[in-house]
Amino acid sequence: MARYNFKENEQKWQAAWEDQGCFQVDETADRPKYYVLEMFPYPSGRIHMGHVRNYTLGDVVARYKKARGFNVLHPMGWDAFGLPAENAAMENKVPPADWTRENIATMRKQLKTMGLSYDWSRELATCEPGYYRHEQKIFLDFLKHGLVYQKESWVNWDPVENTVLANEQVIDGRGWRSGELVEKRQLSQWFLKITDYAEELLDGIETLERWPDRVRLMQENWIGRSEGAHVHFALEGRDDRLEIYTTRPDTLFGASFCAVAANHPLAQELSRTNPDLAEFIAECNRMGTSEAAIETAEKLGFDTGVKARHPFVDGKALPVYVANFVLMDYGSGAIFGCPAHDQRDLDFANKYGLDVVPVVAPKGADAAGFTITDEAYLEDGLHINSDFLDGLNVADAKSTVIDRLEAMEIGTRAVNYRLRDWGVSRQRYWGCPIPIIHCGDCGIVPVPEQDLPVELPVDIDITGAGNPLAAHPTWKHVDCPTCGKPAQRETDTFDTFFESSWYFARFCAPHADAPLDRAAVDHWLPVDQYIGGIEHAVLHLLYSRFFTRALKKCGYLSVEEPFAGLLTQGMVCHQTFKDADGKWLLPTQVVFDGGSAAHADTGRPVTAGRSEKMSKSKKNVVDPEAIIEAYGADTARLFMLSDSPPDRDLEWTDAGVDGAWRYLNRLWRLVTENPAPRAAPGAGKPDSIDGAAEDVLKAIHKTIDGVSGDLEKFHFNKAVARIRELTNAVEGLKDDVAGADWVRRLGLETLTLLIAPMTPHLAEALWHELGRGNELVADTAWPEADPAYLVDDLMTVAVQVNGKLKGTIELPKDCAQDIAEDAALALDKVQSVLGGNPPRKVIVVPNRIVNVVA
RNA sequence: GCGGGCGUGGCGGAAUUGGUAGACGCGCUGGAUUCAAAAUCCAGUUCUGGUGACAGAGUGGGAGUUCGAUUCUCCCCGCCCGCACCA
Numbered sequence: 001m002a003r004y005n006f007k008e009n010e011q012k013w014q015a016a017w018e019d020q021g022c023f024q025v026d027e028t029a030d031r032p033k034y035y036v037l038e039m040f041p042y043p044s045g046r047i048h049m050g051h052v053r054n055y056t057l058g059d060v061v062a063r064y065k066k067a068r069g070f071n072v073l074h075p076m077g078w079d080a081f082g083l084p085a086e087n088a089a090m091e092n093k094v095p096p097a098d099w100t101r102e103n104i105a106t107m108r109k110q111l112k113t114m115g116l117s118y119d120w121s122r123e124l125a126t127c128e129p130g131y132y133r134h135e136q137k138i139f140l141d142f143l144k145h146g147l148v149y150q151k152e153s154w155v156n157w158d159p160v161e162n163t164v165l166a167n168e169q170v171i172d173g174r175g176w177r178s179g180e181l182v183e184k185r186q187l188s189q190w191f192l193k194i195t196d197y198a199e200e201l202l203d204g205i206e207t208l209e210r211w212p213d214r215v216r217l218m219q220e221n222w223i224g225r226s227e228g229a230h231v232h233f234a235l236e237g238r239d240d241r242l243e244i245y246t247t248r249p250d251t252l253f254g255a256s257f258c259a260v261a262a263n264h265p266l267a268q269e270l271s272r273t274n275p276d277l278a279e280f281i282a283e284c285n286r287m288g289t290s291e292a293a294i295e296t297a298e299k300l301g302f303d304t305g306v307k308a309r310h311p312f313v314d315g316k317a318l319p320v321y322v323a324n325f326v327l328m329d330y331g332s333g334a335i336f337g338c339p340a341h342d343q344r345d346l347d348f349a350n351k352y353g354l355d356v357v358p359v360v361a362p363k364g365a366d367a368a369g370f371t372i373t374d375e376a377y378l379e380d381g382l383h384i385n386s387d388f389l390d391g392l393n394v395a396d397a398k399s400t401v402i403d404r405l406e407a408m409e410i411g412t413r414a415v416n417y418r419l420r421d422w423g424v425s426r427q428r429y430w431g432c433p434i435p436i437i438h439c440g441d442c443g444i445v446p447v448p449e450q451d452l453p454v455e456l457p458v459d460i461d462i463t464g465a466g467n468p469l470a471a472h473p474t475w476k477h478v479d480c481p482t483c484g485k486p487a488q489r490e491t492d493t494f495d496t497f498f499e500s501s502w503y504f505a506r507f508c509a510p511h512a513d514a515p516l517d518r519a520a521v522d523h524w525l526p527v528d529q530y531i532g533g534i535e536h537a538v539l540h541l542l543y544s545r546f547f548t549r550a551l552k553k554c555g556y557l558s559v560e561e562p563f564a565g566l567l568t569q570g571m572v573c574h575q576t577f578k579d580a581d582g583k584w585l586l587p588t589q590v591v592f593d594g595g596s597a598a599h600a601d602t603g604r605p606v607t608a609g610r611s612e613k614m615s616k617s618k619k620n621v622v623d624p625e626a627i628i629e630a631y632g633a634d635t636a637r638l639f640m641l642s643d644s645p646p647d648r649d650l651e652w653t654d655a656g657v658d659g660a661w662r663y664l665n666r667l668w669r670l671v672t673e674n675p676a677p678r679a680a681p682g683a684g685k686p687d688s689i690d691g692a693a694e695d696v697l698k699a700i701h702k703t704i705d706g707v708s709g710d711l712e713k714f715h716f717n718k719a720v721a722r723i724r725e726l727t728n729a730v731e732g733l734k735d736d737v738a739g740a741d742w743v744r745r746l747g748l749e750t751l752t753l754l755i756a757p758m759t760p761h762l763a764e765a766l767w768h769e770l771g772r773g774n775e776l777v778a779d780t781a782w783p784e785a786d787p788a789y790l791v792d793d794l795m796t797v798a799v800q801v802n803g804k805l806k807g808t809i810e811l812p813k814d815c816a817q818d819i820a821e822d823a824a825l826a827l828d829k830v831q832s833v834l835g836g837n838p839p840r841k842v843i844v845v846p847n848r849i850v851n852v853v854a
Numbered sequence: 855g856c857g858g859g860c861g862u863g864g865c866g867g868a869a870u871u872g873g874u875a876g877a878c879g880c881g882c883u884g885g886a887u888u889c890a891a892a893a894u895c896c897a898g899u900u901c902u903g904g905u906g907a908c909a910g911a912g913u914g915g916g917a918g919u920u921c922g923a924u925u926c927u928c929c930c931c932g933c934c935c936g937c938a939c940c941a
Contacts, residue, residue, distance in 0.1 A: 003893085213858080213859095214858065214859075214935080214936080217857070217858065217936080218857095218858090218935095218936055218937080221856090221857070221858095221936075221937055221938095222936095222937080224937090224940070226940075226941090228941085244941080245940095245941070246941060247940090247941065248941080259941090299939075323939095324939085325939040325941095326939080326941080327939075327940065327941090329940095330940045330941075331940075331941065334941095335941045336941085337941085338941095342941070343855095344939065344941080345941080416940085416941095418937095418940060534935090534936095537936080538936090538937095642866090642878085642879070643866050643867070643879075643880085644866065644867070645867085648867095650866090651865090651866065653865090653866085653880075655865095655880055655881070656866080656879080656880065658880090659879060659880060660879095662893090662894095663879090665893090665894095666894090669894090717866090717867070717868085717878085717879095718867095718868070718877090718878085720878075720879085721867090721868070721877065721878035721879075722877090722878080723878095724878055724879070725877075725878065728878090796874080797874090798873075798874035799874090800873085800874080800921085800922070802921075802922085803873095803920095803921065803922040803923095804922095805874055807874095808874065840921090841921065842921090843873095843921050843922080845873055845922095848873055848874090849873045849874075849922085851873080851921050851922060852921085853921050853922095
């Protein structure tokens with residue numbers, strides 16, 4: 001029995017695709033466009049199973065759409081700036097550029113063994129000046145259009161990476177890469193005005209119908225829109241006013257204090273003459289922002305002695321505290337506290353002995369007797385103790401009080417967002433230099449466009465201490481482009497999410513002189529289908545949506561949403577093992593003897609842990625290269641698609657891989673060991689076809705129909721199941737029935753075409769075996785289902801008595817209800833249950849079911 | 855705390871708008887082939903009882919709507935994910 005030779009075939013057909021330029025695209029094709037994109041990888045060194053899954057999913061979509069007649073753009077590139085290159089430089093004394101380029105070469109080679117249908121002529125790497133010079137131009141355009149500003153601000157400082165992090169990069173108070181607790185520091189930073197687009201980004205979510213609800217919701221929460229009011233409190237003995245933000249202006253009559261953040265200008269000012277306050281503020285800044293820190297931290301306040309005048313109650317003055325739970329970067333960094341209707345305010349009031357005045361009482365409650373002790377009342381109700389608001393419900397009171405505040409010119413209706421502007425400055429070497437020059441006389445001077453790119457210096461010493469660009473002896477020293485006097489370059493580089501925020505647009509014309517080629521982006525964008533991990537739900541995917549709008553403002557493109565469809569794939573998981581000492585073990589270090597596992601070398605017992613995401617630290621990784629070497633790319637691809645829906649986690653199992661491998665060989669044998677199908681193609685349908693062959697013929701067309709639908713909806717696992725079912729049917733077809741050869745051949749051709757997007761090399765080999773000469777499946781159209789074969793003349797109808805299945809009957813399609821009823825009642829089992837009595841009722845659902853109610 | 859999702863055989867997972875639960879695969883059992891093994895092929899495989907035909911139960915648990923519920927409603931349990939001192 002000849003096994004399928006995957007090594008020979010995979011090389012052969014990859015070469016054939018490349019020689020014929022199968023996957024190179026152009027804009028002139030007279031076919032509808034389809035842009036499918038997978039999130040490009042960071043070139044960390046080698047591809048991992050997550051890549052294999054991601055790129056297999058994308059490749060199936062790309063090949064399927066191509067077969068369906070679309071002009072498919074399917075590019076690949078490298079998200080090549082980032083910290084690991086600098087770490088490698090420190091450890092191995094290799095320049096980051098060399099390290100990155102070597103990794104790219106390795107990973108490109110690995111990806112090519114997977115047989116992915118990329119247009120490699122469009123490959124790009126973000127660390128090359130040919131890419132980032134355009135990024136610098138875009139930044140300067142953003143600057144011109146008022147989308148960029150610099151400001152001194154409190155930032156998240158990662159003490160391990162020695163750099164600033166964006167809010168989106170702080171997970172649970174820790175750096176998203178380092179895992180270290182983030183500190184607050186004040187630095188001068190460049191910001192992109194993503195908040196200008198908060199409303200648009202929020203509204204745009206509605207239009208993203210082909211995005212997972214989960215991601216849409218996460219972005220919605222991240223943007224965090226709330227409606228309320230800004231209110232200005234006059235301060236006793238001072239000229240300035242305190243501006244607070246509240247979503248409950250209706251509770252103003254219950255106010256008993258005001259509080260400002262530790263970093264609030266008022267707190268800062270007062271601390272200069274008050275050492276105790278200065279110490280309190282310093283303590284606040286030291287406090288972590290992690291979950292644990294927040295949970296355990298006491299709500300602390302420091303009474304500044306300043307009093308705020310109540311806007312409506314003459315003579316009522318509220319103490320102004322500095323409080324550790326008030327955030328400077330939300331609202332205006334100041335609040336008023338209404339203890340009766342906010343739990344945290346209540347806790348604070350109880351701690352510091354402040355008044356608790358209820359101003360909303362449940363409908364029908366005795367207003368005079370309604371008191372609050374240790375649980376705040378948050379529900380709707382009617383206002384009490386509130387002068388002109390008394391008797392109103394919460395919504396009406398809000399509206400009324402804001403009208404009054406506006407009339408008095410001490411407050412305004414306001415919408416507030418949780419979203420912050422995107423700080424893009426990073427104190428790193430391996431990133432895109434920010435094209436700005438700081439001049440003592442002229443201030444901030446953009447690098448003139450003709451001087452772009454500002455290239456990274458190659459002779460760099462990376463020590464890990466501080467910013468290497470700032471430490472370079474000459475790089476930062478330039479003459480001011482405006483006045484010619486000595487000046488200094490900006491030594492910060494961009495956050496690496498900057499590069500990935502527009503690469504999908506660059507792929508449309510990756511060799512253009514301008515950042516984007518208007519005709520090309522107008523043709524290709526938006527990306528029709530984007531595929532990648534859920535971990536970018538609020539980072540990359542939100543930044544890209546913002547960038548697209550910003551690029552539109554600068555006249556680069558016309559779309560607002562970059563990704564029309566989004567598929568978020570699950571993780572690739574694998575069993576974990578620990579030895580007796582609790583140390584993680586590689587799967588290869590474990591041997592199974594009966595039901596128990598033992599260490600391969602020592603024989604000591606091993607505990608099998610739960611399946612978790614493949615990671616080096618847990619030692620449960622499987623190297624794709626080894627799998628492709630042992631089984632071939634098609635086996636790996638098929639396995640990735642077979643077992644789990646793409647958005648769910650996938651459990652890697654050796655048995656599953658074996659199963660995929662066995663199926664490939666089964667199909668191979670079915671084609672190569674059966675002489676009849678190898679006859680020349682194109683023979684007409686024979687006059688006589690036996691019923692058994694006719695059934696297979698119907699199965700063929702139903703499978704085409706079903707698989708097409710599954711692939712449209714990305715139900716790859718169901719498509720594989722259907723293909724295997726058809727394989728069983730074709731294999732089971734007896735030789736001696738009329739028309740068997742012809743039907744079998746059609747079945748094998750169909751199977752070949754249907755499986756081609758998933759196992760493209762095998763499909764080419766089968767196509768060749770089927771006598772197709774030099775025709776490539778990659779250039780062959782998707783099969784069409786003949787509607788005539790999709791319907792059956794006879795339907796199998798289930799018969800139930802009182803909802804319990806008693807048997808099935810064969811009925812002509814769409815037959816009369818009384819015929820169905822009679823046939824069902826004629827069943828012995830139905831009769832025995834009825835016991836001679838007439839049925840109380842019979843429900844007939846045509847072509848599906850007859851339910852007899854006894 | 856807020857928001858969202860999920861729960862189906864030994865396992866991964868299928869089941870149109872409510873209409874034959876367990877497709878397809880993995881694993882397992884028995885058999886064929888083989889000197890033997892691998893590979894391959896055939897048969898079986900939700901659970902319980904029964905040699906068997908068959909009977910009963912069954913989609914996390916409990917109630918409800920319905921002729922009929924994995925699917926819809928309510929309550930509870932368990933697991934997972936996101937956000938989190940957001941005023």
